[in-house]
Amino acid sequence: METGALALDDLSGGLDLYRTLESGQSYLWRRTDGEMYGGAPAPDEWYYTVVDGAVVRVRSRDGRLEWESTIDAEAIVRRLLRLDDDLEAIAAAAPGDPLLREAYEAHRGMRLVADPPFGTLISFICSAQMRVDRIHGMVSTLAREYGDPVAFDGETYHAFPTPDQLATATEDELRDLGLGYRAPYVVRTAEMVANGEAHPAEARDMEYEAARDYLTRFVGVGDKVADCILLFSLGFDEAVPLDTWIKSAVEDHYPDCDCGSYAATSRALRERFGGEYAGYAQTYVFHHLRTGD
Numbered sequence: 001m002e003t004g005a006l007a008l009d010d011l012s013g014g015l016d017l018y019r020t021l022e023s024g025q026s027y028l029w030r031r032t033d034g035e036m037y038g039g040a041p042a043p044d045e046w047y048y049t050v051v052d053g054a055v056v057r058v059r060s061r062d063g064r065l066e067w068e069s070t071i072d073a074e075a076i077v078r079r080l081l082r083l084d085d086d087l088e089a090i091a092a093a094a095p096g097d098p099l100l101r102e103a104y105e106a107h108r109g110m111r112l113v114a115d116p117p118f119g120t121l122i123s124f125i126c127s128a129q130m131r132v133d134r135i136h137g138m139v140s141t142l143a144r145e146y147g148d149p150v151a152f153d154g155e156t157y158h159a160f161p162t163p164d165q166l167a168t169a170t171e172d173e174l175r176d177l178g179l180g181y182r183a184p185y186v187v188r189t190a191e192m193v194a195n196g197e198a199h200p201a202e203a204r205d206m207e208y209e210a211a212r213d214y215l216t217r218f219v220g221v222g223d224k225v226a227d228c229i230l231l232f233s234l235g236f237d238e239a240v241p242l243d244t245w246i247k248s249a250v251e252d253h254y255p256d257c258d259c260g261s262y263a264a265t266s267r268a269l270r271e272r273f274g275g276e277y278a279g280y281a282q283t284y285v286f287h288h289l290r291t292g293d
Helices: 017-021 074-080 087-093 098-106 117-125 132-146 163-167 171-176 180-194 200-205 208-215 223-233 244-253 262-272 278-291
Strands: 002-007 047-051 054-061 064-069 149-152 155-158
Touching: 017 054, 047 074, 047 155, 054 074, 054 149, 064 074, 098 278, 117 132, 117 180, 117 200, 117 223, 132 163, 163 180, 171 180, 200 208, 200 223, 208 223, 223 262, 223 278, 244 262, 244 278, 262 278
Parallel strands: none
Antiparallel strands: 002 064, 047 054, 054 064, 149 155
């Protein structure tokens, strides 16, 4: 077992691991007490995921971020949790908007994640009209049923399935697992990636709006889901997904940003939120409105 730790004070802006991993950005991590997206913070519990066949467990307690893994995982942890982001500078550069400032103040230390592209793609296809706990349950079920088991520290963990593995699923099987009308979307998208027709990672080097358009070729992916994939997996920090909570924020706080179409409204809100890190602003406002904290 490889272990490591770092002091949270060494990170610009710190790290709130609970808010980072349970703010609706990621469904590829799980919590050892089984209460992810359903309980309060639990500093003694580990969050875990499987990346490239390696189990990675992290927890935040006593002013430190600790990790355990089957490999030397510091670089992976830094990448997945975006520990090199300068949160203080990002928050300081944000517009002096009352709602945005309130959200940044209330949720200090919440970072964007950088999850693997395929798992993020499938997660957000599953997200349509679903609560965060239900989305997490669906994604965890897909890992358990179709992903590789990985032994670590006397426990068995499951990786999220590869495109080839998930493409073997049938619509009926996925409906039986609770995916409902999303089942054919997941099957067809997995087939597209498995046969080389398209891959979400190909959007990484495109211009932002071209990347969003590219991702909508996947079955079950519209503009909002595409923006989530860009923001939480591919490093497009300017992406502003227009979900129900953000649309409510537009109606109540930024009515001048309602431009009649998804692309135009997203563009206007992106400018209102400061451009380069507008996705950070969106994530803070989303979490603030959803939780009421």
